[in-house]
Amino acid sequence: MRRRGELATNLEAVKARIKNPEVTLIVVTKTYPVSDVQILHELGVRDFGENRNEEGLEKSAAVEGRWHYQGEIQSRKLRDIGAWADVVHSLDNASHISKLANVASKSLDIFLQLSLDGDPARGGAVESELPALADIALASANLHLAGLMCVPPVAADPRTAFTEIAAIHQRFISKYPEAKSLSAGMSGDFEIAIDCGATHIRVGSSILGSRTVR
Numbered sequence: 102m103r104r105r106g107e108l109a110t111n112l113e114a115v116k117a118r119i120k121n122p123e124v125t126l127i128v129v130t131k132t133y134p135v136s137d138v139q140i141l142h143e144l145g146v147r148d149f150g151e152n153r154n155e156e157g158l159e160k161s162a163a164v165e166g167r168w169h170y171q172g173e174i175q176s177r178k179l180r181d182i183g184a185w186a187d188v189v190h191s192l193d194n195a196s197h198i199s200k201l202a203n204v205a206s207k208s209l210d211i212f213l214q215l216s217l218d219g220d221p222a223r224g225g226a227v228e229s230e231l232p233a234l235a236d237i238a239l240a241s242a243n244l245h246l247a248g249l250m251c252v253p254p255v256a257a258d259p260r261t262a263f264t265e266i267a268a269i270h271q272r273f274i275s276k277y278p279e280a281k282s283l284s285a286g287m288s289g290d291f292e293i294a295i296d297c298g299a300t301h302i303r304v305g306s307s308i309l310g311s312r313t314v315r
């Protein structure tokens with residue numbers, strides 16, 4: 102009961118800060134138990150994000166919703182991820198996209214993960230690599246190219262980073278008009294991301310509490 106009150110208060114506080122009603126709030130439930138996901142579902146949340154295949158598999162089997170995978174991708178887990186996830190945000194290489202197209206048992210929305218600085222620690226492809234990845238997705242009947250996802254470099258000024266991300270997204274849309282969505286912004290910076298054009302925000306700790314890992 103106490104947890105329900107806590108989650109309800111935090112969720113309302115985050116929603117109140119989202120000034121654009123068109124924005125999709127993805128509640129990132131990683132490391133938190135299925136019971137929290139159930140409460141969030143009762144509170145009206147339908148979009149959930151996970152970073153690990155095993156966790157996503159377990160929680161998506163227990164709670165209905167639109168499940169987003171946003172973690173680092175391992176090739177051997179793609180078949181599983183493609184089965185439980187509805188949306189995959191973290192695709193950044195050609196072989197993973199081809200494999201997902203082949204193993205997915207249903208149609209999936211995908212975001213290509215953009216990297217502003219090419220740092221492999223956070224993942225993502227640099228702007229010049231995006232068209233080749235997009236073309237693989239477009240050639241697949243299973244994959245629907247929804248847009249771009251980005252996590253700015255830790256040291257970057259958020260407004261500068263999200264402005265640059267939005268500019269790259271606009272250039273990308275001019276070639277791939279269906280890729281209208283921009284998944285950018287987390288607990289610490291989602292208002293700035295929305296200001297700069299994010300359509301999807303991925304918020305964990307502001308709603309569920311701070312994590313000791315990941």
Ligand SMILES: *Cc1c(COP(=O)(O)O)cnc(C)c1O
Nearest residue numbers: 129171287288289303304305306
């Ligand atoms: C964990 C994570 C989030 C949520 O981060 P918070 O700071 O807890 O809101 C969003 N996106 C990705 C890719 C993540 O790994």
